Amino acid sequence: MSEGSSLAELPIGIFDSGFGGLSVVRAVLDLLPAEELVYIGDTGRYPYGSRSPEDVRKFALQIGRYLADEIGVKLVVAACNTASAVALDDLAGDLPVPVVGVVEAGMRAAAKATRNRRVGVIGTVATVASGAYQKLPSRLGLDVEVCCAACPGFVEFVERGETDSDQVHVLAERLLAPLVAARVDTLLLGCTHYPYLARTIGDVMGRQVVLVSSAEETAFEVQALTASRRLGSNLQKALEPGDRLRAFSSGDVTWFLEVGRRLLGPELAEVRPITFD
Ligand code: DGL
DSSP states (O other), X not given: OOHHHHHHTSOXXXXXXXXXXXXXXXXXXXXXXXXXXXXXXXXXXXXXXXXXXXXXXXXXXXXXXXXXXXXXXXXXXXXXXXXXXXXXXXXXXXXXXXXXXSHHHHHHHHHHHOSSXXXXXXXXXXXXHHTHHHHHHHHHTOOXXXXXXXXXXXXXXXXXXXXXXXXXXXXXXXXHHHHHHTTOSEEEEOSXXXXXXXXXXXXXXXXXXXXXXXXXXXXXXXXXXXXXXTOSOOOOOOOOGGGSEEEEESXXXXXXXXXXXXXXXXXXXXXXXOOOO
């Protein structure tokens, strides 16, 4: 087997602070059926969104290093907008494998979807404070006006497995009001946890507003990268759903398996514990 093809058969590493990155896992599993994935949910240290940039950077580098050095993945996906917004350049500079983030892909898709050129972006406090999304239109040459809102509390609802309660609806009405008032016609879900709240968010924003999730766009980016670097798996394996994903959590693994399976599906067959200092 040549070096290129053996590298191609390594798994793809994906991480997030908790369950949110499973929205990216779902999209990658569906788009790339020959790939095997390793997921780390850092639930022992979530939420990242209220942490300092230094903490988020440290956690992202620890996990990226673990995936690259200990597991031996062929590429790392930072399936967390907070980590992507704060630490993508550090990860790309530090890791010996290619790194994919979730910030740019989502903005490109939102810019394609908008008709009135007004795009709303919702994310964690740390993501919005990083200014990553606000800088993107001029960096990517996109003719859109971006209106950002932080949504503290959304992630905690998802981590509790509570995705369509009255309480989350009330919170969404309050947090999304500025975006409704700004008449955005497209809303980018700039946190990988938020696709799990899509029904509530869609109800509050109204049917005329297109919701864009960075999960699918990121999967397309992974597909393009694996193709261009000849890293796509070529094995014709008949994998059972549970054999395609190895998952780790730094928090309560029983809870991770229960809620994660509800959010992701049968591919989450087992969750192993992991500890970071
Ligand atoms: N899912 C993550 C994100 O996309 C992190 C949420 C959090 O831990 O606060 O930002």
